[in-house]
Amino acid sequence: MLLGSVPSLTTHHALEETPMLGRLGPQDVNVLVVDDDDTSRTIVSAVLRGCSYRVRTAGSGAEAIELLQNEAPDTFHLVLSDVRMPEITGLDLLSFMQQDATLCSMPVILMSGMETEGLVHAAVASGADEYLSKPVTRKEAALMWQHVLRRRAGGRPRVPSQGTASSSLPSAVGLDASGNGVVSSVSPPQEPAAGSTQGLLADPLPSTVFKYCDAGQHPTLGAAASLSSIPRRPSDASQAMVDVGSAAARAAPPLPFAAGARRGAPTATKGDVLEVLCALRRTQRAAAGRLRRRLETVARDLEAAKEEAGRRWPQAGEEDAMQTAAPPAKRRAVQASDARPGAGGDRVVPGSEIVDQAMEQLQDLYFQDVAKADIAGSHSEDLSKFAQDLAELTRCSNLEPVATLNSGHLGGTAEVICAAAFDAYEEHFASVGVSRVIRVYDFHALLANPSALQYPILQLHTRSRLSSLSWNSYLPGRLLTADFDGGVQLWDVGTGADLNFFEEHSRRVWSVDFSRTDPSRFATAGDDACVRLWSTGDETSVATINVPAPACCIEHRPDDNTQIAVGCADERAYIYDLRATQAPLAVLRGASRAVSYVRWSGPDRLLAASTDSAVRLWQDPGGAGADAAAQRPAAVYRGHANQRGFVGLDARPDGRFVVGSETNAVYAFSRGLPFHTACHSLEGGDAPGQRTAFTTSVALARRSRHCLVANSRGVLQVLLQS
Structure with a gap:
């Protein structure tokens, strides 16, 4: 039977058309x-x-x-x-x-x-x-299916059966003893006596089950009806479906005017108040039930964490007195897991500001892990995944400045740095920009004396403004630079010699990249919608890939010299097989604006930054099971601002990556977490009468935790991830 009181039941009604609205289940929704x-x-x-x-x-x-x-x-x-x-x-x-x-x-x-x-x-x-x-x-x-049943039944016209009185009251929806959906007519509930709380303690759900049946049959639930046979609710608001209890709202007398109320203004009825309070109570009860289930889950995992930590933790009532005596159980679980031989890195400490700032996101991660465990049928007491998330959070939770370099004359607009990068052995790093100068610095000397005034050990002048650079992974001192006029130069940094010049692009070259597996090969991507493949010994390109739009960025796959990733202005990234370049191996959709950077994060994961303020991750794009038509990103990372141009993106094989921002800041992410783990604002901000400073380039060291960040004021900072 239906929940609630059943005063003044009306006679049974049949529906106007067939098939009848009766049994309805989740399989129909x-x-x-x-x-x-x-x-x-x-x-x-x-x-x-x-x-x-x-x-x-x-x-x-x-x-x-x-x-x-x-x-x-x-x-x-x-x-x-x-x-x-x-x-x-x-x-x-x-x-x-x-x-x-x-x-x-x-x-x-x-x-x-x-x-x-x-x-x-x-x-x-x-x-x-x-x-x-x-x-x-x-x-x-x-x-959930009950919402569909209630909506469709509430807005459906009804015709009275022979010999019965008609009623204009709406239908009510509930459950019978078997848990099936039923529709019933309702009558106004009795108004509770003065001082009585009965009306507020039980939802007004008077109802009876009805069926389109022969005379003399007992009212039972009718035959099943498909959703397609049920007419939709009219769009007019006056005909909108009203929930259970709204009949009482219309039948109850209006409340008296409040003191000072304007006569003739809309007034609420006692039924309106009753309906709202009942709805509010249902909402709060549901919220309390969900919170109670969550607390039970946390308590269960807390006991598991206590047992794993091997010590007694404060009981209820003791927590305030011992607040500073020990870290929370979840954090202790991470410390215990990090204490194993060979483990290193930072530890989560009591009252950690890192954890406090990320508590909302950690809560989402924790309950997602619980839900996954429930679906898989495993025990949610296994805290290894959550401990791993905490470890990822603390591994790169701070970006600490080590040294700051200023190029040019007080950071004027002519000194915008467009790109910076470490060499393969992290002995040097170089920066290029619109000043037509390549500056090479001694990284070890800077770390040995970061407070000293640093000068470049080498400055090379070029014919045009420079947009990007790439170090050779095998030959120390080999450096490629690309310029705004479509030219690419190969340099020997050790001697300062110009080894070769390549010029086939008709417009500016946005990106240049040395192959990780073949030191004699490199690729360029240009504004002329062309990707060109080169050999350092030849002045002409060995192959050309015509892409659908201007190519903004390019990078070779680190473990496969036959694949290359390209980001384009048509909001897509592409994976090409260099042995068959007529069509892309995979098309990576998802961005809503131009893809400005592509970076491999390990051999089978690709990150793509776009000017919709997002970085997207793809799992094994271009792999054996890849769909050439489209692939959806496995994750999307947000937090930085990027709506106009190039702000920088770089990634490490271990899952860490950094991205610049138009707020003159850099954001650090860990691939396993959907939120940034650290943020740092650069020095050299706004200048009077000039545009707001913004980040233009970022680069991660592969052998240490250092990071290079440059901005539009010519400021170059070395940061340490800690």
């Missing part, structure tokens, strides 16, 4: 899951499919809107969307659907990893059917 986080989207989809729902996914609000507009009207029956997404949020998607006549009747459930009072209120106030906290549980997913 097609859910569109919208989430920009790939891990969360995969977990939620798996939970829904486990409950027999049909599921399709969208990685952004824009993709969801495109699917909803292009698919047939009855393709989707429910939308489950994350609230916090870039560009188009879950609330924006809900607003769009409410304004669309064909989508306004579709239920929308919002979810988020953070359950703040303001966020819950915003979701409910915007018209969401429900608000869930991540990770979505199987129990919550199993009940």
Whole structure:
């Protein structure tokens, strides 16, 4: 039977058309899951499919809107969307659907990893059917189909049976004893007596189950009806579906005017207040249930961490007195794991500012790990994944300045540094820019005396402004530079000699790169939409790849001399096989603006930075199972600002990478974490009457934790990741 009191039951009604609205289950509901986080989207989809729902996914609000507009009207029956997404949020998607006549009747459930009072209120106030906290549980997913049933039943016209009185009250939706959906007519509840709390302690859910049946039959649940046979709710707001209890809201008398209220202004009824309070209580009960489950999970893992740490931790009530005596259990678990032989790096300390700043993101990671473990059927007490996340966070959580160099005359605009890089043995580093000068510095001398005034050990002058450079991985002192007029020069830094000059590009060369596996080969990418392959011994290129748009960046695959990655201005990155360059091996989509940098992070992972303020990661692009038509990124990293031009990107094989920002800062990331782990603002900021300073280049050392960062004021800093 249905929950709630059952006063004044009305007579049974039949539906106006057949087939009848009766049994409906998850297998009849097609859910569109919208989430920009790939891990969360995969977990939620798996939970829904486990409950027999049909599921399709969208990685952004824009993709969801495109699917909803292009698919047939009855393709989707429910939308489950994350609230916090870039560009188009879950609330924006809900607003769009409410304004669309064909989508306004579709239920929308919002979810988020953070359950703040303001966020819950915003979701409910915007018209969401429900608000869930991540990770979505199987129990919550199993009940989502009821929103579809309630929406469709509430907006469906009804015709009274023979010999029965008609009623204009809406239908109520609930569950029978078997857990199936039922639709019933409702009557206004009795107004509670003065001083009584009965109306606030139980939701007004008066109802009866009905069926289109012959006279004399007992009311039972009708035959199953497909969603496609149920008409959509009218778009007019006055005909919108009202929830259970709204009948009482219309039937109750209006509240008396408050003191000073303007007569004739809209007034709320007692039923309105009752309905809102009941809805608020349901929301708070659901939030409390989710919080209780989360606390139980944390308590279980806390006990596991205590056992692993091998010591007694403070009990409830002792934590305040011993707050500084020991770190939290999760942090201790990481310390214990790092104490094994051969482990190194930083430790998480009590009250760590690093952990405090990243607590929101760590919470999301922790509960995602819990959800993954639940789906896999493993024990969530295994804290190894969470300990690994904490270790990644602390491994590169600080960018400490070691030395600062200033080039040119007080950092004027003519001294913009376009690129900087370490040589293969990290004995020297070089910088190039619009000043037409190559500056080479002694790295060891700088580290030995970082406070001393540093001068270049070599300065080489060129004919044109310089855009990029590349050191040879095998031959010390071999350096390539590319310029704005389409030329490429090969230098011997040891002697200062110009070894060769290559000129085939008709416009500026944005990027040059030596092959990691063949020291005599290099490639260039230019504004003329051409990628050219060269040999250091020849003045003419050995091959040309015509790409679809101006090529902004290029890099050879580190373990395979037959593949190369190219980033273009058409919002795509491409992987080419140098043995067959007629068509790309893989097309990497996902960026909404030009791809400015591509960098390999290990042999099978590619990072691509674009001017939509994002860095995207692809797993094994161009591999044996790659799809040449399209590949979706495995992760997206945000936090920096990049809307206009080149700000720099560099990566290490161990998963660490850094990216510049138009806020004159550099951000450090770890590949396994979806948020930045450190940020540093450069010296040499804004100057009167000039544009805001911004980062122009970053470079990571391969043999140490040092990082080079340059900006548009000619400032070059050496940082240490610690």
